[in-house]
Amino acid sequence: MSEASPSYTIPFARPHVGKEEEEAVLRVLRSGWLTTGKEALAFEEEFAKAVGVPHACAVQSATAGLHLALEAVGVREGDLVITTPYTFTATAEVARYLGAEVLFCDIDEKTLTIDPREVERTLKDPVVARKAKVVVPVHLAGRGARMAELLEIARTAGVAVVEDAAHAFPVETPLGMLGAIGDLGVYSFYATKPITTGEGGMVVTASEVYATRVRLMRLHGIDRPVWNRYRTAGAAWYYEVVEPGFKYNMPDILAAIGRVQLRKAWKLREERKRIALRYLEAFATRDYLILPDAPEEHAWHLFILGIREDLLSITRDEYIEKLARRGIGTSVHYIPLFLMPYYRKRYHLSPDDFPVSMRVYRRSFSLPLYPDLSDEEVDYVIRSVLETGDAAYRKRP
Ligand SMILES: Cc1ncc(COP(=O)(O)O)c(C=O)c1O
Structure with missing residues (x-):
């Protein structure tokens, strides 16, 4: 076999989509409802069940989800977000969206995930301890971070844990599904990820308070679900804007693909x-x-x-x-x-x-x-x- 004329062309990644995804997209296109609606709600319900938490919020990307998750735990200007440097920039950049600073802790060589001992050591610094709001472990490659130790350290220090589970679906552990163990967790459905909607993400949490905040900020800070406003006859037109939120909702076309992928x-x-x-x-x-x-x-x-x-x-x-x-x-x-x-x-x-x-x-x-x-x-x-x-x-x- 010669290197000049390879016998194969094997791309690094190839999405796994087929007939069922095509049919799901067509179903939505023909339904007359393209943006967030009943497919997204169904996807959220099915995903929440799959990871074993009460709340799942579909968003446009894991980056959007991480932004919302940090916002929900109260990350604000001047706060510190502790995370791993061995990750994609999305994990860290969202701290900067909120005006917070990033503090990197090195990884452990076995798991390639954030080293809990480094986190513990960092949190011993009184300035860090005062400003740190959240630890964001990344389950790199789909291998879980050392969650039991991280949870213990975070609880002791009074900081939240937001899991970057962009790579980590579906993984069952004794503590729960990866991504559903910390205060909030975020999955990615980017084209190369374990399941895909082309672009997309999901925020999951057991907390009603965090879920409510994520849902509010996901759609312009509007104080009620608006999916049915155009469907129902009568006075469903009224809403109030209570925060300057974002535009991170997942459209039904993508959610329909996600539902098929979730089953597989x-x-x-x-x-x-x-x-x-x-x-x-x-x-x-x-x-x-x-x-x-x-x-x-x-x-x-x-x-x-x-x-x-x-x-x-x-x-x-x-x-x-x-x-x-x-x-x-x-x-x-x-x-x-x-x-x-x-x-x-x-x-x-x-x-x-x-x-x-x-x-x-x-x-x-x-x-x-x-x-x-x-x-x-x-x-x-x-x-x-x-x-x-x-x-x-x-x-x-
Ligand atoms: C570890 C990690 N976190 C977050 C993201 C962001 O995901 P998305 O492209 O869905 O915003 C990625 C994407 O590659 C990632 O690898």
């Missing part, structure tokens, strides 16, 4: 898991590969593989390039936020302050992992990863 979510997770287990088994045979932590409780949204550059004559970037030449799309999750000019400059951050994130970032890349990968494609990815590494292998001196 467990099956899709099983299919991703099956591929992840094949990767794990194949890659365990090489000492130059560093495997992701693989507990049973995992959404397998991403398969983040590490390489030991000390055992190879090529770098991580060259590894990625060689796989690309074989037609295999990969990605890097994530470029840590302290390397991004905005956060670096605003908070005067140095990579030396985040040794674990830096180490993991330098060695890692993510492989294709989605239900529509065929067995042959998985074989090809495995073969390509192993042949690339074997060809560059240099034994320990």
Whole structure:
């Protein structure tokens, strides 16, 4: 097989949508009601049931959901939001929407999620303890953050916990579903996520108070549901604006796709898991590969593989390039936020302050992992990863 003419073209991600999603969209288009309405309400009810909490609020993205969740727990100008730098910028940027500041704590090397000991240490600083409003763990790749410890630390310090569960559906744990354990949790239905509506998100919470606030701020700060205003005859036209809210409601076209995807979510997770287990088994045979932590409780949204550059004559970037030449799309999750000019400059951050994130970032890349990968494609990815590494292998001196 030649690198110049790869036998396959395997994109990094491919959404899993089919006939049922098409029919759902057509049903809504033909219904005459395109924006938020009964599909969105049904999606919320079904999702709440699926995660085992009373309230689910459909929104346009997880970014919107995180914004609303932080707003609901009372994050305001000058407050501190504690989170991981090993994430997408959405997790942190929403703090800035509200005028709050971001405080990053390094990750633990096993789970790649925020290290509770770092959070505890940070909260010992009296200024931080006074200003911190919320901790936002990210269940990176679908592997849960250390929630029991984080909850305990947060409760002791009197701060809220908002879970960024963008990668983590559906994952059952002894504490509840990932995303439904903290004060609020937020899922993403972006095109590449475990289930998708193209763009979309869901905020979940057990708290009536938070749910009411999220619903209010999701739609312009209007004090009552307006879905039925145009449907009912009579005096349903009156409403009041009680806050300067946002425009984050999910339209029915997307909610209808979400309802179909929700029904398939467990099956899709099983299919991703099956591929992840094949990767794990194949890659365990090489000492130059560093495997992701693989507990049973995992959404397998991403398969983040590490390489030991000390055992190879090529770098991580060259590894990625060689796989690309074989037609295999990969990605890097994530470029840590302290390397991004905005956060670096605003908070005067140095990579030396985040040794674990830096180490993991330098060695890692993510492989294709989605239900529509065929067995042959998985074989090809495995073969390509192993042949690339074997060809560059240099034994320990
Ligand atoms: C960890 C994490 N949080 C939040 C988001 C934002 O999700 P959305 O695109 O639905 O706004 C993403 C999206 O990639 C993400 O990976």
